[in-house]
Amino acid sequence: MLVQQLLNALTLGAIYALIALGYTLVYGILAMINFAHSEVLMLGAFAAWALAGWAPAALGSGLWGAAGLLAAGMLGAGLVNVLIERLAYRRLRRAPRLAPLISAIGVSIVLQNAVFLWVSTQSLAFPQPAGTSAVSFLGASINGLQLAILGAALGLMILLHLFIARTRMGRAMRACADDLEAAKLMGVNADFVIAVTFFVGGALGGAAGVLYGMNYGSIKYNMGFLPGIKAFTAAVLGGIGSVRGAVLGGFLLGFLEVLAAGYIPNGAQWRDVVAFAALILVLLARPSGLLGERAAQKV
Amino acid sequence: MSYDREMSFSRSRAFFFAAVALSACGPKEKVVKIAVAVPLTGDMGTEGQGIRRAVELAVEQANAAKRFPYKLAAAPYDDRADPKEAVNVANLIASDRQVVAVIGPYNSGCAIPAGKVYARAPVAMISPTATNPEVTVQQLSKDWIGPRVVFRVAPTDDVQSAYAAEYIFRRLGKRRMAVLHDKTPYGQGLAEQFQKAFGALGGRILSVDGISVGDKDFKALLTRIKADSGRPEGLYFGGLYAEAGLLLKQMRELGLDDPFVFVSGDGAKTPTLFDVSGDAADGAYFSIFGVPVEELPGAGRFVADYKARWGAQSLKPFDHFGYEAAQIIFDALERSGPDRERVLAQLRQTRHQGVLGLTVFDEKGDTLNKIVSMTRARAKDRSFQMVR
Numbered sequence: 268m269l270v271q272q273l274l275n276a277l278t279l280g281a282i283y284a285l286i287a288l289g290y291t292l293v294y295g296i297l298a299m300i301n302f303a304h305s306e307v308l309m310l311g312a313f314a315a316w317a318l319a320g321w322a323p324a325a326l327g328s329g330l331w332g333a334a335g336l337l338a339a340g341m342l343g344a345g346l347v348n349v350l351i352e353r354l355a356y357r358r359l360r361r362a363p364r365l366a367p368l369i370s371a372i373g374v375s376i377v378l379q380n381a382v383f384l385w386v387s388t389q390s391l392a393f394p395q396p397a398g399t400s401a402v403s404f405l406g407a408s409i410n411g412l413q414l415a416i417l418g419a420a421l422g423l424m425i426l427l428h429l430f431i432a433r434t435r436m437g438r439a440m441r442a443c444a445d446d447l448e449a450a451k452l453m454g455v456n457a458d459f460v461i462a463v464t465f466f467v468g469g470a471l472g473g474a475a476g477v478l479y480g481m482n483y484g485s486i487k488y489n490m491g492f493l494p495g496i497k498a499f500t501a502a503v504l505g506g507i508g509s510v511r512g513a514v515l516g517g518f519l520l521g522f523l524e525v526l527a528a529g530y531i532p533n534g535a536q537w538r539d540v541v542a543f544a545a546l547i548l549v550l551l552a553r554p555s556g557l558l559g560e561r562a563a564q565k566v
Numbered sequence: 567m568s569y570d571r572e573m574s575f576s577r578s579r580a581f582f583f584a585a586v587a588l589s590a591c592g593p594k595e596k597v598v599k600i601a602v603a604v605p606l607t608g609d610m611g612t613e614g615q616g617i618r619r620a621v622e623l624a625v626e627q628a629n630a631a632k633r634f635p636y637k638l639a640a641a642p643y644d645d646r647a648d649p650k651e652a653v654n655v656a657n658l659i660a661s662d663r664q665v666v667a668v669i670g671p672y673n674s675g676c677a678i679p680a681g682k683v684y685a686r687a688p689v690a691m692i693s694p695t696a697t698n699p700e701v702t703v704q705q706l707s708k709d710w711i712g713p714r715v716v717f718r719v720a721p722t723d724d725v726q727s728a729y730a731a732e733y734i735f736r737r738l739g740k741r742r743m744a745v746l747h748d749k750t751p752y753g754q755g756l757a758e759q760f761q762k763a764f765g766a767l768g769g770r771i772l773s774v775d776g777i778s779v780g781d782k783d784f785k786a787l788l789t790r791i792k793a794d795s796g797r798p799e800g801l802y803f804g805g806l807y808a809e810a811g812l813l814l815k816q817m818r819e820l821g822l823d824d825p826f827v828f829v830s831g832d833g834a835k836t837p838t839l840f841d842v843s844g845d846a847a848d849g850a851y852f853s854i855f856g857v858p859v860e861e862l863p864g865a866g867r868f869v870a871d872y873k874a875r876w877g878a879q880s881l882k883p884f885d886h887f888g889y890e891a892a893q894i895i896f897d898a899l900e901r902s903g904p905d906r907e908r909v910l911a912q913l914r915q916t917r918h919q920g921v922l923g924l925t926v927f928d929e930k931g932d933t934l935n936k937i938v939s940m941t942r943a944r945a946k947d948r949s950f951q952m953v954r
Contacts, residue, residue, distance in 0.1 A: 268793035271820070275785040388607035390808055392841040408821040483782045483812055485842045487609075493780060529786035536749065536776040538786075 271408070272529045278413050278482065280521025281420035285475035286498030287505065287513035288427065289348075289468035295444040295508040296464050297360070302371035303351055304472055305495020306378035307344045311473020312393065312480040312490065313382060314343025319394045333396035333415060337477050344473020345466040347378075352465040357458070382488040390487045393480035416478045423474055424514055427467070431510065440464055444508070497542075504546050506559020515557060520546075596636040598904040600625065600895055601659040602888075603652065603670035603680065603691075606644035609808050612838050614672055616882025617694055618642045621669055623875050624892035633896065636904060640892075641665065645676050652676035656683035665689060666899065666909050669891045672884075674698030674752040677716070681705070685712030690910040692894060693718040694887035697726060697832070697855060698755040702930040717913060717927055719887050719894070721855045721936040723752070723831070724759045729938040730802070730829055730853040731763035738827060738851075740799040742770045744791045746813070748805035749776045756804030756831045764802075772796040777809060784809075785816050792822055800827035803834070810834035810850075811842025818846040827851060835941060836883050840948045848945035851953075856922055857939045858952055859886045865921040886921045894918045894925060 286308055293301045301307075315336040355374050359367040395412060431437040439460045442450040451457045479494060480486045497520060505516025520542055527534045527541035534541070549557065602621045604614035618640070625640045643659060645652040652671050659665050660683055668684060668691040671677045677696035681704065684691045693701060699722045705714040734740045743764060747757035754776070761771050772794050775787055791798060801817070803810055810830050817828065828850040835852035859865050865886055872881055872889075895909070897918050902908035918925045926934045941950035 268789055271789045271793075272786055275783075275789060278785075279783055383607075388611055389609055389838070390842060392844075395844075408819065410819050413819075479782075484815055484844060485808075485811070493782075524783075525786040527786075529790045532773070533775055535746075535784075535787045536778070539778075 268529075272525055274409060274413065275529070276522040276525035277518070278416055278521075279525060280518035281417055282475050282479055282482070282494065282517075283498045283501045283520050284514045284517025285420050285423060285471050285478070286494055287502040287517045288424070288510065289472040289475075290499050290502040291505075291507055291510060291513040292440075292464050292468040292471075294502070295510075296440065296447070296461060297356070297367075298508075299356070299364070299367045300371065300499070300507075301348075301351075301356075301465075301468070302368065303355075303374040303378065304348075304468070304499075305491030306375045307348045307351070307469045307491075308472040308476035308479070308495060309382065309486070309488065309491035310347050310378065310476070311340035311344030311469075312476035312486045313386065314473065315340035315477045315480065316391060316393055316486060323394075330396060330415065332394070333481065336394065336481070337419060337474055340473040340477035341470035342473070344476065345470035348465045348469025348472070349462050352462060357461075379488055379491075386488065388488065390485040393484055393486045395481050395484050412481060416482055419474065419478060423471060427471065427510070430467070436460070436463055500543070500546055503556055504549055506553075506556025509556070509558045512556055512558035519557075596904075597639050597664055598634070598636050598666055598899070599639050599641045599662065599664045600892065601641045601643060601662075601665045601668045601670070603643045603645050603655050603659060603668055604672040604694075604888075605647040606642060608646050609806070609838075610647040610672060613695075613836060613882050613884055614644075614647075616880065616885045617669070617672065617888035619876050619880060620872065620885035620888035621892045623872055624889050624896070626875070627871070628896055634899065634904075643670075645671055645680075647673050647676065649673075649675050649679050652680040653683055656680040660684060660687035660689055666904050666906055667692070667895045667913075669694060669888060669895070671696060673750075674701055674755065675750050677701045677718075678704060678751060681716040682711070685710065685715045687906070688712045688715050688910065689906045690715050690717065690895075690898075690913050692891040692913075693720065694891045695720050695832075695884050696752075697721070697723045698751045699724055700751060700755070702932050705930065713910065714931060715910060717894075717916075717931040717933075719890050719922060719925060719933050719935075721938060722932060723755045724763075725936045726831055726853050726855055726938045727756050727760035727804075728763040730831070730851075730940070731760050731767060731769070733851070733853070733940050734800065734802070734827070734829055735764060735767045735769050738800075740769070740827060742772055742796055742799050744772050744794065744798040744801050745774045746787075746801060746803045746805070747774075747776055748779050748809055750779060750805070752833055753804035753806070756833075757802065758804075760802050760804065770796065772798050777805070779806070779809065781809065782812060783816075784813050785820065788813070788816055788820050788822065792820055799825070800829060803828065803830040805830065806833045807836050807839040808842055811839050811847065814843040814850055815846040824849060829853070832883070835943075835950055837948045839943070840945060845945040847943040850943045852941050852943065852950060853938055854883070854941055854950075855936075855938050856887070857937060858883075858941065858950065859921075861939075861952055862886065862921060862923075864919075864923065868921050890918075890920050890922045890925065893920050 318339040355370045501516035501520040502513045505512030523542045528538045622640045625638045643655040645655045674696040747753040832854040898912035902912040
């Protein structure tokens with residue numbers, strides 16, 4: 268049972284971590300919470316769904332098909348996020364902090380309702396790659412899908428780490444996160460770096476949306492809300508603005524939820540209570556989150 | 567000066583439109599409305615739309631047969647399966663004097679608060695599908711304001727889950743069950759009644775858990791149920807199809823396969839279940855109130871008319887209940903004339919022989935026609951087969 272529960276927690280945590288990264292990247296540079304991120308994740312899933320409906324034969328049902336869906340979701344969500352930044356946030360960059368926050372909430376509501384009104388008001392079946400038959404391992408049953416989700420999530424996190432640590436653009440992002448004005452003075456094209464950050468954060472959210480859809484086999488216009496708010500919590504838990512913190516927070520939240528639901532009698536209804544009580548305790552002890560530092564260094 | 571001219575212009579335009587609107591209705595035609603307050607969007611929208619179509623069909627047939635000396639109209643309202651929205655909708659309906667009776671709400675969670683609003687109006691409401699006992703029992707409370715206006719054509723959860731308990735215990739021979747519900751009045755009610763009935767038969771309930779509507783991940787919970795030292799032989803779930811579908815899918819992924827049984831109620835029994843669960847639903851059991859429309863001797867005509875009007879694919883599981891509710895209201899209207907209070911009085915005297923068989927209401931407003939049956943999901947053609 269323990270192995271099974273750990274696996275359940277890893278899958279859930281990996282998805283939370285991917286979403287949390289989107290919040291943390293944007294916060295790292297602009298110090299704003301992109302509350303439309305949960306809709307970016309939803310739109311990523313819908314982009315993949317649209318592709319699957321449009322070209323089912325080209326995609327196939329195996330792992331390549333799943334990779335195609337993932338790519339479509341990432342591209343779609345990344346572009347949407349860039350567009351949101353351009354239209355709804357850029358002009359507000361120097362405005363009081365509440366303005367972009369409210370703008371983000373507005374974008375979130377508009378996007379959710381647009382999908383509600385124009386696409387579907389109900390749950391839609393999301394294609395799951397073949398090979399979901401369960402394999403027994405140490406008394407736990409693992410299916411290929413869960414492994415693929417875990418693998419994809421971990422792979423994307425490693426890619427993100429390399430991107431930030433090893434590339435020129437990554438260095439520019441770190442510079443902007445450190446001090447936007449100073450980076451501009453050094454000749455960094457801040458608008459472009461911010462757009463790239465939104466693209467990367469959105470793409471990770473889109474990937475999470477696609478994996479979420481695959482894991483549960485259905486998507487819906489409001490599917491982003493719950494994982495979005497939980498991943499936001501995970502980002503704060505880990506220390507918002509910190510990339511490693513977001514990953515740690517995501518997995519931690521996954522574990523807390525699974526342990527509460529799996530080991531406390533009648534724990535399923537207490538799951539969220541346990542998880543959020545833990546969050547409050549952590550924040551009381553460390554207001555800037557587990558790996559967060561006091562505003563000095565953010566990425 | 568210019569102000570005056572603008573006033574007179576807009577006023578004359580208003581008169582013009584009023585005249586057009588009046589002439590469009592015909593000179594003396596009176597419209598009597600039957601409100602349909604069900605979810606038309608969201609996850610329950612599929613079923614709600616089916617009920618709306620059934621009521622519209624009934625209304626069109628009555629108008630075509632010139633059954634009444636006035637024109638009937640169905641007025642659909644979307645309560646989104648949300649109790650708050652159901653109350654808003656109920657207030658809207660109660661204030662529309664053309665409405666003589668209401669069909670709905672679909673969900674017990676909506677019917678309980680909405681019933682209170684209708685009682686104050688007062689306007690009669692017949693729920694086609696709400697099965698929590700409280701929906702009608704609340705009218706007997708001394709805090710109830712207004713007359714008893716709530717009726718329903720669906721038998722209550724206690725009847726349904728007692729039947730499911732007996733089926734699991736006697737026919738399937740299971741003795742140890744885990745219970746799960748979605749914390750809604752419907753799901754929790756079903757689960758609680760099931761525990762009572764299964765325990766009374768001598769079966770053991772190993773665990774009871776609540777989940778939330780909208781939850782997606784039940785693996786931790788299911789893993790615990792699978793590892794339960796009491797070795798459960800099946801899972802009883804009180805809830806709706808979205809969660810039931812995910813539960814089934816995740817159960818199979820964890821290796822909880824046959825002979826471990828999954829049993830749920832009518833709220834999960836809809837073809838849309840297969841969109842969520844895929845093949846994982848195959849072999850799962852669903853108790854339903856009444857019998858499937860295909861098995862009803864009196865419903866052949868309704869099914870044929872419905873398919874002719876709305877297409878063969880559009881028939882949903884509860885449409886005949888909506889249709890029957892409409893027919894019962896027509897009966898009352900025929901005897902009373904289009905007046906809310908007189909319709910209400912006549913509804914209490916109902917003796918209607920229709921698609922569901924004979925409907926007579928008891929003093930609470932519950933139907934005495936308490937037939938329940940068991941169906942089994944078949945993924946191959948996304949159908950539910952009646953089992954005995």
